Amino acid sequence: MGGLTGRLLRFAADRWVAAGRPDPYEEWLGELAELRGAPNAGWQSLVFAASLACSRAPRLGARDRSGWSVRLAAPLLVLLLVPSVVVVAGGAALRLADLPIVTSDPHDPHFWLVFVGFGLRIAMTLALMVLLLVAGRATGRRLPLSTAPSGPYSTTVAAVVTVVMLLVGTVPWVIVQHAVNGVAGPVGGLTLWAVLVALAVPVVLRTLHAGRRRLATTWSVLAALVATWLGITVTVAPHLLRVPGAVRSLPLWVPDLLVDSAQILPLPGDTHRYVSEHLTAAGWYLPLMLVAAAAYGLGYATSAARSRLAVPRSAPVERVAWPAGPRYRGLGWVFAAVGAVAWLGLVTRMTPPADRLTAAGKGGDSVLLVFTLDLRHLAVLLTAAGLVVALRRAGPAWPALLTAPALLAADIALGRTGPPTGIAATVAVSTVVLCATAAGAVTRLVARPDRTYGRWTPAVVAIAAAACTLVPPVFSDTDLAPTSTMVALTVLLGAGLGGLAGYCLGLARTPHPGLAARIAYVPVGVLFAGGLALLTARPGAWLQWVPHLAPLVAVLVAMLAYPGRRSRRLRVGIAFAALPAGPVCITIGVYTSLIMDAIVPSRTGLDYDAVPMAVGIGVVAVGLAAGLVALFQRPNRPAAPRRGPTAVTGPPPANGPSPATGPSPATGPAPESVATAAIPAPGSVPGQESTGAERTGSLVAD
Amino acid sequence: MSREPRITAAVATVLAAFLAEPDTARYGLELMRATGHPSGTLYPVLARLQDAGWVDAEWEEATAAQSTGRPPRRYYRLTADGVVAARRELAALHRALGVPGRPATGLA
Numbered sequence: 001m002g003g004l005t006g007r008l009l010r011f012a013a014d015r016w017v018a019a020g021r022p023d024p025y026e027e028w029l030g031e032l033a034e035l036r037g038a039p040n041a042g043w044q045s046l047v048f049a050a051s052l053a054c055s056r057a058p059r060l061g062a063r064d065r066s067g068w069s070v071r072l073a074a075p076l077l078v079l080l081l082v083p084s085v086v087v088v089a090g091g092a093a094l095r096l097a098d099l100p101i102v103t104s105d106p107h108d109p110h111f112w113l114v115f116v117g118f119g120l121r122i123a124m125t126l127a128l129m130v131l132l133l134v135a136g137r138a139t140g141r142r143l144p145l146s147t148a149p150s151g152p153y154s155t156t157v158a159a160v161v162t163v164v165m166l167l168v169g170t171v172p173w174v175i176v177q178h179a180v181n182g183v184a185g186p187v188g189g190l191t192l193w194a195v196l197v198a199l200a201v202p203v204v205l206r207t208l209h210a211g212r213r214r215l216a217t218t219w220s221v222l223a224a225l226v227a228t229w230l231g232i233t234v235t236v237a238p239h240l241l242r243v244p245g246a247v248r249s250l251p252l253w254v255p256d257l258l259v260d261s262a263q264i265l266p267l268p269g270d271t272h273r274y275v276s277e278h279l280t281a282a283g284w285y286l287p288l289m290l291v292a293a294a295a296y297g298l299g300y301a302t303s304a305a306r307s308r309l310a311v312p313r314s315a316p317v318e319r320v321a322w323p324a325g326p327r328y329r330g331l332g333w334v335f336a337a338v339g340a341v342a343w344l345g346l347v348t349r350m351t352p353p354a355d356r357l358t359a360a361g362k363g364g365d366s367v368l369l370v371f372t373l374d375l376r377h378l379a380v381l382l383t384a385a386g387l388v389v390a391l392r393r394a395g396p397a398w399p400a401l402l403t404a405p406a407l408l409a410a411d412i413a414l415g416r417t418g419p420p421t422g423i424a425a426t427v428a429v430s431t432v433v434l435c436a437t438a439a440g441a442v443t444r445l446v447a448r449p450d451r452t453y454g455r456w457t458p459a460v461v462a463i464a465a466a467a468c469t470l471v472p473p474v475f476s477d478t479d480l481a482p483t484s485t486m487v488a489l490t491v492l493l494g495a496g497l498g499g500l501a502g503y504c505l506g507l508a509r510t511p512h513p514g515l516a517a518r519i520a521y522v523p524v525g526v527l528f529a530g531g532l533a534l535l536t537a538r539p540g541a542w543l544q545w546v547p548h549l550a551p552l553v554a555v556l557v558a559m560l561a562y563p564g565r566r567s568r569r570l571r572v573g574i575a576f577a578a579l580p581a582g583p584v585c586i587t588i589g590v591y592t593s594l595i596m597d598a599i600v601p602s603r604t605g606l607d608y609d610a611v612p613m614a615v616g617i618g619v620v621a622v623g624l625a626a627g628l629v630a631l632f633q634r635p636n637r638p639a640a641p642r643r644g645p646t647a648v649t650g651p652p653p654a655n656g657p658s659p660a661t662g663p664s665p666a667t668g669p670a671p672e673s674v675a676t677a678a679i680p681a682p683g684s685v686p687g688q689e690s691t692g693a694e695r696t697g698s699l700v701a702d
Numbered sequence: 703m704s705r706e707p708r709i710t711a712a713v714a715t716v717l718a719a720f721l722a723e724p725d726t727a728r729y730g731l732e733l734m735r736a737t738g739h740p741s742g743t744l745y746p747v748l749a750r751l752q753d754a755g756w757v758d759a760e761w762e763e764a765t766a767a768q769s770t771g772r773p774p775r776r777y778y779r780l781t782a783d784g785v786v787a788a789r790r791e792l793a794a795l796h797r798a799l800g801v802p803g804r805p806a807t808g809l810a
Contacts, residue, residue: 012742021749024745026773026774027730027775027776028730028741028745029773030729030767030772030773030774030775030776031729031730031731031741031775033772033773034731034772035731047740048740048741049741050742051740051741051742051743052741052742052745053742054742055742055743055745055746056746057746057749058746058749058750058753
């Protein structure tokens with residue numbers, strides 16, 4: 001047996017051992033012994049061993065129901081999204097560090113606050129890196145790319161795939177930067193960054209294997225910083241070398257970008273501002289994105305490469321349960337109350353002066369007003385998140401989740417009524433109290449749904465449709481069409497979306513809803529969304545948002561019609577249909593007004609039509625696709641018996657099926673979901689017990 | 703506890719190969735030739751069928767192997783439950799696919 005054949009065979013056998021199975025090496029050696037007498041024996045042996053080395057070892061004791069696309073989709077999509085999520089969310093968080101910076105004049109008595117801001121930014125960046133490192137490790141343990149045992153193969157796969165996916169995730173930002181500022185693509189710098197991160201993986205891994213976890217964390221942070229510093233310096237160098245005086249401050253280019261201030265550059269006169277402006281134009285987004293992506297990637301790759309050692313396949317993976325004790329419920333109520341009070345305070349106390357300052361031309365080109373708006377959105381989300389925690393496991397989650405769009409709608413409506421008055425404040429207080437009370441009441445009244453395959457499809461469709469109802473009011477006016485017709489169409493579509501959301505809520509309410517239950521919420525949705533659109537719609541808006549949303553809504557309806565379908569075609573359809581919705585969702589998203597307005601100025605005056613909105617397309621489409629993947633996963637539990645008359649226990653055909661031996665339908669587990677029950681089972685075999693979910697996947701190729 | 707395997711195309715082919723002679727024990731290479739599947743497909747299928755209790759495996763007597771100058775083989779054979787289940791699943795598959803005639807159930 002050749003050396004390569006032997007290594008491949010040993011590698012394959014190790015995978016089986018790692019999967020908790022007996023070592024099959026001797027058996028396979030016996031088969032190879034027979035091949036020795038065959039013509040072309042060397043090649044056949046090599047093929048025999050290579051085929052085994054490339055295949056996965058089957059899990060012991062349980063079926064792995066998910067296909068390779070589902071298994072790989074989650075980790076790859078997470079890696080793909082990390083750079084963009086970090087830039088959007090992390091960038092907004094870091095802006096909080098700018099609050100102490102009230103002046104840029106060195107002679108101002110409060111100038112020392114600038115350095116407080118620098119310190120805050122650096123501390124927040126380091127904290128973000130450690131958090132992402134830990135998150136990456138957790139993801140690597142739960143979603144490893146390979147099931148191969150720990151070794152060079154696993155390390156290489158984890159390192160290479162991780163950096164490649166992170167690189168791909170940076171592409172939209174590179175495109176945006178190129179389109180907006182005309183900066184040459186930072187191919188060389190990003191490649192250097194990726195190579196350095198990949199090379200750091202085995203070093204960190206070795207430290208982890210030596211049991212020195214803290215040292216490994218330190219190595220990871222340092223490696224991420226060094227790789228980012230070198231990568232960015234190489235990236236911006238061609239642009240900055242043309243700027244007079246910039247070379248002298250080369251080591252501080254990256255710190256300048258990180259703290260977003262020219263004060264850190266030790267250059268005379270106004271040169272530091274000039275250099276800093278060029279730095280910002282060349283790659284404002286790079287430091288945060290690369291340093292965070294490197295930290296996350298190192299955590300992920302090292303954990304994924306050694307996960308087989310930490311968690312053998314035969315051992316159950318420990319699940320981290322979301323806290324649901326009384327103390328956490330109380331904490332949830334506290335968060336909800338803080339969010340609500342903050343929102344009310346922002347609406348009634350902070351928005352009026354921000355309005356006045358902006359009207360007087362002192363709001364920093366509306367930045368103050370927009371910042372206030374974002375803080376209001378954050379407060380709304382905090383309220384909804386608090387309610388979700390407070391009502392956790394008391395019933396279905398959707399009542400608490402729906403408080404977010406309800407409060408956002410109230411926020412928008414209040415914003416359109418002009419400066420807040422006493423009536424507006426009263427309406428705001430009433431809205432919060434009503435939302436919280438209704439969420440609590442509905443959560444406790446409605447039975448908690450059974451987690452069954454496809455069970456969450458109606459809920460997801462409902463939430464998506466409800467979220468889309470916010471879109472019409474957000475779009476502003478154009479002069480593309482007569483007012484009355486367009487407003488009518490906008491109201492019609494808003495009411496339609498609301499009706500769809502209401503229908504889905506009714507469908508999600510019980511496992512087997514009748515017609516009355518299904519349509520019970522439709523009037524509520526129609527009135528809510530239609531009324532909202534009627535109050536806030538402006539002429540011509542439909543021409544912009546209907547093309548963006550129509551494909552997604554169509555696919556949502558298709559999902560509703562065929563909730564159990566798992567076909568690749570539908571998944572691809574959902575991803576593509578979500579593409580046009582990307583700019584819309586980004587435009588109305590929290591954080592985006594500050595971040596996106598600042599970095600991707602529109603070329604056409606319509607932000608959602610602008611070329612730079614490619615970022616939004618990518619982020620939202622991939623995010624939606626990732627979220628929807630879960631809908632097509634099967635439940636990880638024993639198959640439930642089929643209900644009703646199809647579970648025949650009579651004698652089998654002459655040469656056909658045997659009598660059913662499963663549990664009786666009368667005493668079986670929880671009933672199947674609407675989604676599962678709705679799946680037709682063509683060609684079903686009498687006497688054979690299986691779920692609809694099994695039926696749809698029974699002919700999946702290996 | 704055994705759990706029924708998914709009836710994939712590969713599993714169906716292996717079951718059909720077993721059912722061609724239900725009482726005969728087969729070793730891996732022999733099944734590879736009978737089904738046309740590569741080793742990386744066949745052995746995971748056999749493992750899953752063993753998990754389900756449809757197939758038993760046993761090592762060849764060492765003396766028998768030594769007499770022919772080769773290492774012992776591991777032989778696989780359908781269990782009684784496996785024969786019934788395999789016939790049932792293949793019959794169901796044929797019906798689902800609308801294949802006319804009788805499937806290869808191993809019955810005369």
